[in-house]
Amino acid sequence: MAMKRVAAFSAIRAFTSPSSSSVSSPNLTRHLHASPGSKKIVGVFYKANEYAALNPNFVGCVEGALGIRDWLESQGHQYIVTDDKEGLDSELEKHIPDLHVLISTPFHPAYVTAERIKKAKNLQLLLTAGIGSDHIDLNAAAAAGLTVAEITGSNVVSVAEDELMRILILVRNFLPGHHQVINGEWNVAGIAYRAYDLEGKTVGTIGAGRIGRLLLQRLKPFNCNLLYHDRLKMDPELENQIGAKFEEDLDTMLPKCDIIVVNTPLTDKTRGFFDKNRIAKCKKGVLIVNNARGALMDTQAVADACSSGQIGGYSGDVWYPQPAPKDHPWRYMPNQAMTPHISGTTIDGQLRYAAGVKDMLDRYFKGEDFPPQNYIVKEGKLASQYK
Structure with missing residues (x-):
């Protein structure tokens, strides 16, 4: 119950607290809800190709189209789905001038720049x-009077479980052992010299929102020392339940941690905040998990620290840009356990965010408000976590 109260309070506070940093326009020209008539809706997702037919619930891809094509077209709306999103000759760019709704994902982000917003005269x-939603220029969207929303909570379980997996992979030095099996080798010493138990280690999360809280709850049975840094302190009942200690100052928390998990949103203030200086404050050999956003980290500083041993292991599924280029330094740094951006797009997660998109579109067509926690930009104001 305490967790629900905190989430509800945060959602309401996000759009009721006055702030001088909120962005608004005195002459908003867009409407929060659909005007009458057929709408042009464009979805940008990754292609599944031969994998599309292997699971009927694989809806988060181009071929699956979130499972809403028949529903939209039966109501007279036009629904276009593509993975082609970059450049002036892309399929997305062709539809920018007259689309009404753009659906995108963090896994194959359609970067919605101020220039694209300016071209999108019908976009609502x-x-x-x-x-x-950091792939969107939120300040430009707010200034244009657009509504930006996401399916809050849809993949928090998926991401929290993935983070726990990555912690264990790094702590137990799992990947070298797996590679030995593939390569026909057998060298226990090559794994054991840097494999540890998770029990008794100090784990700190930077950000303790929905995902961070779930991760802390899942770590409790491992008997870790749990720390968290966030702009908001947890409800005392929940904090006591989880057994996590609040750290008001991030730089004070970092040297205490054996393992650091990054769970903070990407904003203008947090972009690149985990740089060479922050890494130097950490314990030598610290393990870092980042499923939040790649651009939170100084890319080269992370690669250099992995090479020097200051970072003992780095794992995550977020990069900048995405998809990551073949020469991205994180692909080749030692002691990494990186993957493409997959943590939030499990089949279960896809079904949740597909259902959420359908619900939001239905509300949009009917002129109904969205759940308050789903708004990122509403009536020219940014949610507090993006300020």
Whole structure:
């Protein structure tokens, strides 16, 4: 119950607290809800190709189209789905001038720049199928009077479980052992010299929102020392339940941690905040998990620290840019356990965010408000976590 109260309070506070940093326009020209008539809706997702037919619930891809094509077209709306999103000759760019709704995902982000917003004269709604709308220029969207919303909570379980897995992979030095099996080798010493138990280690999360809280709850049975840094302190009942200690100052928390998990949103203030200086404050050999956003980290500083041993292991599924280029330094740094951006797009997660998108579109067509926690930009104001 305490967790529900905190989430509800945060959602309401996000759009009721006055702030001088909120962005608004005195002459908003867009409407929060659909005007009458047929709408042009464009979805940008990754292609599944031969994998599309292997699971009927694989809806988060181009071929699956979130499972809403028949529903939209039966109501007279036009629904276009593509993975082609970059450049002036892309399929997305062709539809920018007359689309009404753009649906995108963090896993194959359609970067919605101020220039694209300016071209999109009919655009009313930007929907993120998932969590994290930093691929959108939120200040430009707010100034244009657009609504930006996401399916809050849809993949928090998926991401928290993935983070726990990555912690264990790094702590137990799992990947070298797996590679030995593939390569026909057998060298226990090559794994054991840097494999540890998770019990008794100090784990700190930077950000203790929905995902961070779930991770802390899942870590409790491992008998870790749990720390968290966030702009908001947890409800005391929940904090006591989880057994996590609040750290008001991030730089004070970092040297205490054996393992650091990054769970903070990407904003103008947090972009690149984990740089060479922050890494130097950490314990030598610290393990870092980042499923939040790649651009939170100084890319080269992370690669250099992995090479020097200051970072003992780095794992995550977020990069900048995405998809990551072949020469991205994180692909080749030692002691990494990186993957493409997959943590939030499990089949279960896809079904949740697909259902959420359908619900939000239905509300949009009917002129109804969205759940308050789903708004990222509403009536020219940014949610507090993005300020």
